[in-house]
Amino acid sequence: MPIQLLLTLGLLASLWYASTQRVAPRAATLAFTAIVAVGIYFVWLPDHATVVAGWLGVGRGTDLLIYLWILITLFVGVNLHLKIQAVRENITELTRAVALASARDPEERHPGGGAAQDEGPE
Amino acid sequence: MTSVADSPTGPRVAIAVVVVPAFNEERAIGDVVRGLRAHGHRVVVVDDGSSDGTREEALRAGAVTIRHPVNRGQGAALQTGILHGLRLGARYLVTFDADGQHEAGDIDALLRSLEESGADVALGSRFLGQARDIGRGRRILLRCATVFTNWTSGVRLTDAHNGLRAMTAEAARVIRIRQDGMAHASEIVQQLRAHGLRHVEVPVTVYYTAYSRSKGQSGFAALSVLYNLLVGRIR
Numbered sequence: 001m002p003i004q005l006l007l008t009l010g011l012l013a014s015l016w017y018a019s020t021q022r023v024a025p026r027a028a029t030l031a032f033t034a035i036v037a038v039g040i041y042f043v044w045l046p047d048h049a050t051v052v053a054g055w056l057g058v059g060r061g062t063d064l065l066i067y068l069w070i071l072i073t074l075f076v077g078v079n080l081h082l083k084i085q086a087v088r089e090n091i092t093e094l095t096r097a098v099a100l101a102s103a104r105d106p107e108e109r110h111p112g113g114g115a116a117q118d119e120g121p122e
Numbered sequence: 123m124t125s126v127a128d129s130p131t132g133p134r135v136a137i138a139v140v141v142v143p144a145f146n147e148e149r150a151i152g153d154v155v156r157g158l159r160a161h162g163h164r165v166v167v168v169d170d171g172s173s174d175g176t177r178e179e180a181l182r183a184g185a186v187t188i189r190h191p192v193n194r195g196q197g198a199a200l201q202t203g204i205l206h207g208l209r210l211g212a213r214y215l216v217t218f219d220a221d222g223q224h225e226a227g228d229i230d231a232l233l234r235s236l237e238e239s240g241a242d243v244a245l246g247s248r249f250l251g252q253a254r255d256i257g258r259g260r261r262i263l264l265r266c267a268t269v270f271t272n273w274t275s276g277v278r279l280t281d282a283h284n285g286l287r288a289m290t291a292e293a294a295r296v297i298r299i300r301q302d303g304m305a306h307a308s309e310i311v312q313q314l315r316a317h318g319l320r321h322v323e324v325p326v327t328v329y330y331t332a333y334s335r336s337k338g339q340s341g342f343a344a345l346s347v348l349y350n351l352l353v354g355r356i357r
Binding site: 088089091092095096098099100102103104105106107 | 177182184188189198205300
């Protein structure tokens with residue numbers, strides 16, 4: 001019984017956290033809510049997971065959950081990777097813009113006669 | 123042929139701009155820039171977020187310098203330098219390593235071959251030319267890399283990962299390096315095919331010194347390049 005309570009609390013807490021993140025699209029919020037609901041259902045009625053597993057050609061409910069877990073982890077991994085890649089590209093674009101704005105040419109001179117000074121970040 | 127003095131409008135118009143990406147190269151960059159300038163080239167050094175005096179050394183040696191506030195990798199630095207070269211009005215863009223591996227005198231041959239052949243990109247080849255003091259392991263690794271790049275790009279080259287290249291301004295505007303790290307070398311070759319750019323290979327000399335070896339990529343880096351190229355495909 002204590003583990004069921006713990007898992008339910010954990011799932012509800014993650015749902016609460018997700019609901020405070022307003023950036024997620026509506027479909028993602030709905031999907032996440034559904035996953036949490038299904039999770040809580042199987043936490044309390046694990047035998048039902050075995051029934052569903054039987055329909056899908058998997059022997060035990062536990063195995064079905066492991067397979068689903070692997071799928072979800074892969075999906076999250078790829079998604080995260082793509083996001084990080086996009087962030088890296090943005091950082092490069094920003095870095096480039098800053099760099100190009102602070103080019104220094106030793107042959108260019110200000111009207112005062114001094115060499116061009118860099119005002120860009122160091 | 124020198125890239126600045128030959129200009130009909132005077133030395134301030136750069137026919138060719140040599141882009142040198144540099145990360146913590148304060149020991150070598152000064153000599154590299156002076157060598158290039160001695161051949162009449164306009165030099166743009168992209169200091170890729172170095173923590174040493176790379177930029178100051180490059181400036182002192184007479185290069186235009188650009189500084190990435192944070193390190194982004196050689197591919198990113200090349201793209202930045204190429205964009206700046208285009209802003210300077212370069213007719214040709216040359217890429218050149220900062221560790222003293224390349225011979226400044228080879229640039230003229232690259233530019234000449236672009237003019238004579240009408241190609242868009244001239245790629246230096248150490249295997250058509252000379253790879254001085256190259257280790258056996260490095261030779262094998264580069265051969266494998268070339269086979270891989272030829273296979274994935276459909277372009278036939280003898281040396282796909284040479285940092286010494288020249289391209290016309292038109293080609294430089296079309297090529298867009300998105301691989302920030304070392305995978306850009308294969309990416310450039312892949313883009314030759316994708317954009318229908320004509321290329322020639324030109325024999326060049328690459329010197330392997332204790333310094334260039336210490337700055338060079340380890341064999342393991344090849345694995346990360348491979349990974350980036352494969353992932354780049356699914357993006």
